[in-house]
């Protein structure tokens with residue numbers, strides 16, 4: 001990113017500079033060339049006038065004209081050639097072409113009265129070709145009696161331009177160094193908050209600590225990224241903590257029955273003459289511990305399965321009244337054992353789109369708890385109602401209740417208010433977390449109200465239409 005930034009800054013800085021310099025150089029060339037040609041035209045025209053007047057083309061007897069020709073040619077570091085009307089060279093300040101006839105396009109055009117200018121790039125020369133005219137006045141263009149070819153050197157302008165080019169190169173290198181420095185400083189300043197942020201994130205990701213330190217000051221965008229990362233890291237840390245807690249709880253829960261089995265079997269193995277009654281009793285205990293272990297494993301599997309198949313819902317329209325009646329019938333023997341009365345109150349027939357297996361798990365767990373944590377001879381009331389969007393199932397008991405401060409915790413995995421009682425009743429502490437997961441998968445909610453010693457009410461609210469809730 002930094003390299004990109006430096007490159008972009010360099011290009012942005014150098015390109016306009018280079019273009020500006022190039023344009024200036026072209027302008028300088030154009031201006032100097034035009035000026036030089038103008039000067040040559042002016043002086044050439046004046047001299048051509050004198051030549052025409054003095055008859056110099058016929059006889060080169062005027063030394064002052066010859067002197068002026070030489071002076072002008074020298075001044076321009078060039079050469080002047082005079083041609084008569086037959087295009088014969090009558091005067092060459094370089095004394096090379098005298099007497100020769102020049103037959104080419106340019107003098108012919110000049111003989112027709114045209115002034116022409118050329119630039120000879122190879123020899124770095126400007127060439128002005130002028131007609132020599134007599135008898136020209138306001139009404140008359142006069143008669144062309146000869147041609148003046150005036151060559152002037154442009155070496156001085158070309159060298160000045162080359163110097164300019166060299167200076168541009170030096171200037172560009174200087175500007176590039178300066179810009180590079182500036183670009184490095186600017187990019188460092190811009191990237192610094194990102195570097196700090198990445199360090200903070202790395203530290204938090206490695207140690208799962210210092211999440212609250214992930215913050216950035218400077219740029220709003222970086223602050224927003226920092227905030228998003230902080231939120232993400234907090235969630236990750238919480239998930240990791242709950243994972244660790246879960247693993248340690250699972251290990252502990254699975255170890256408890258195993259330890260009991262080990263103690264019981266050890267006493268049987270180490271004792272030499274164990275009476276048969278004791279054998280029976282201990283084997284019975286070992287058997288119930290194995291049952292307990294199996295129940296924990298089964299509940300864990302149910303929980304994992306719910307997590308895994310969260311996307312897989314087998315939705316169908318189910319009559320909730322019938323479903324509740326079947327579950328109550330199935331649990332009746334458990335209630336009867338302790339003289340608990342079960343009442344079902346239905347306000348209307350409820351048809352809802354649900355996953356029947358998962359919803360059965362919800363109701364079974366809640367009604368089973370209402371029986372388990374009830375007093376002998378108590379009551380369990382199940383009621384069902386609905387409005388246009390949801391159905392409500394209420395499971396009410398006259399049991400031991402749940403202290404207020406623990407009502408928020410009972411849905412956590414392995415949480416039990418009274419461990420000893422839960423163990424007695426064969427509880428694993430997983431029932432309510434399974435229930436909550438299944439309710440959430442239906443986009444529903446579950447609430448508890450409870451008064452210790454009086455009883456508890458669990459209310460489940462589930463949308464009647466599954467598709468509607470997913471949208």
Ligand code: ADP
Pocket residue numbers: 365369370373397399400401402410415416417418422426427428429430431432433456
């Ligand atoms: P468990 O297998 O122990 O019943 P649950 O997850 O079903 O586990 O319940 C968690 C804890 O919540 C129970 O151990 C019990 O202390 C408390 N609890 C649940 N339902 C009731 C209820 N109807 N009355 C009183 N306490 C309850």
